[in-house]
Amino acid sequence: MQRAVLCGYYGMGNGGDEALLASLLQMLPSHVQPLVLSANPKATEKLHQVESCDRYSVRSLLRAFKRSDAFIWGGGSLMQDATSARNPIYYGGLMGLARGMGLNTVAWAQGIGPLHRPFSRWITKLAFNACDRITVRDSGSAQLLADWQIPCIMAPDPVWALKAEPTPQLLSLPSPRIAVMLRSHPLLTNAKLTCSIEALKYLQAATDAYILLVPFQPSKDEEIARQIHASLPTKSAIIVQDNPRLLKGIFQGVEMAIAMRFHGLIMAAAEGCRCSAISYDPKVTRLMSDLGIQGWELAELPDRPDAIGREWVEQFANREPLSSAQIKSLVDRALIHTQVLAEL
Known part of the structure; x- marks a missing residue:
């Protein structure tokens, strides 16, 4: 040993x-x-x-x-x-x-x-x-x-290959569901956050979807989640989950994910969700390019809620998630990371 x-x-x-x-x-x-x-x-x-x-x-x-x-x-x-x-x-x-x-x-x-x-x-x-x-x-x-x-x-990020577990918290919540994962950042100004919240209202009204607010790092994300929930009090819920397998399992019951968080996008895509990204970091931008995920650079996020909202509605209605073959390929290639561990 x-x-x-x-x-x-x-x-x-x-x-x-x-x-x-x-x-x-x-x-x-x-x-x-x-x-x-x-x-x-x-x-x-x-x-x-x-x-x-x-x-x-x-x-x-x-x-x-x-x-x-x-x-x-x-x-x-x-x-x-x-x-x-x-x-x-x-x-x-x-x-x-x-x-x-x-x-x-x-x-x-x-x-x-x-x-x-x-x-x-x-x-x-x-x-x-x-x-x-x-x-x-x-x-x-x-x-x-x-x-x-x-x-x-x-090889692709190992979280592609993480085995997810179903999240019991979803059983009592309405569907369809859209997961939202925003995080604090200097470029996410109060004006941009307010605009994004209004866009989420537009999206929710157009799709009748229930909004799941998922703080990936509560110390940085939960306050934003609370602000969004306050604007959609009966049509959203905050889910805090520290178990990574259950966190990934949330996306088994979600139709679409809107994320700034890098691993939020990976988890959602791996579980077959449509994805939309807001990039604050080159790693998110690269992931968007690699997977063909639509979205915006945070600095270039439109300042009109209807422009953002219409794009999200279009993605919800017409954007296809990764195919099962694409997901399998990414999972299989992520397992390449085991090679160096096997040599220990």
Whole structure:
């Protein structure tokens, strides 16, 4: 039995990152025992049924590394400086420490960037050079590593392959249903949010659909969900779900999803929903392009509710979801990420 330290944006209450951890645990070989670095170890242990330790405690980190054989950067955009310049330093530092302590190092399902600062790019290149094996989830990350002459394997995001479970909360709610996943962002101004809420009213009136408001990270998303619910009090509901399999299962009972959240789009598309996107990040824009998802860049969101609403109604009525063959192909290719884990 080998022990592997799993490192990612875990225990932060972000449904997408918890889904990445659940996918990693699902794909991890049976001979590998995980030890998860988390901002909330007790919550991680309860949710995922794994051993966990405090990602902020130097003593806990050193103890975990000394007890382990491998270090795995879990999936997602860890090496980026758009949210904080500290991210590359923290994650790159842990990769360097793991390498220095002789652990087998794996960068798994990475989405690299944005990297706005020269120092961030330098430490990211250094960190990936320290990896024994690398998989990435998009062509932009693969191209960056190719430019640095660092070999990697590319496959779709692992959450495509996460096994969903039906969500009991939906049974008592009217149908058809439209899921909405907005998040706070400097470009989502009060004016744009008000416009979007009016557009949702237009969409709901035209389709008679029930609106499911799904905060992927409640600390950043729930206030927006509450504002929308206040405008559609009898025609919407807020669903907070921390279990990633049940979170993905929500979309088994949804006709259409409107999302800013990257993994919200993946979960919805994987469960056969029509999708519309509002992109705040290059990773969302790339996903829109790869899957042919319609929508807008957040900065270019129309300022007329009827323009947004008419587009959403058109997508609801006429836009086809991914075919079962397309979904199967994406799921099968996402399982390529298991290859580097099998070699541990």
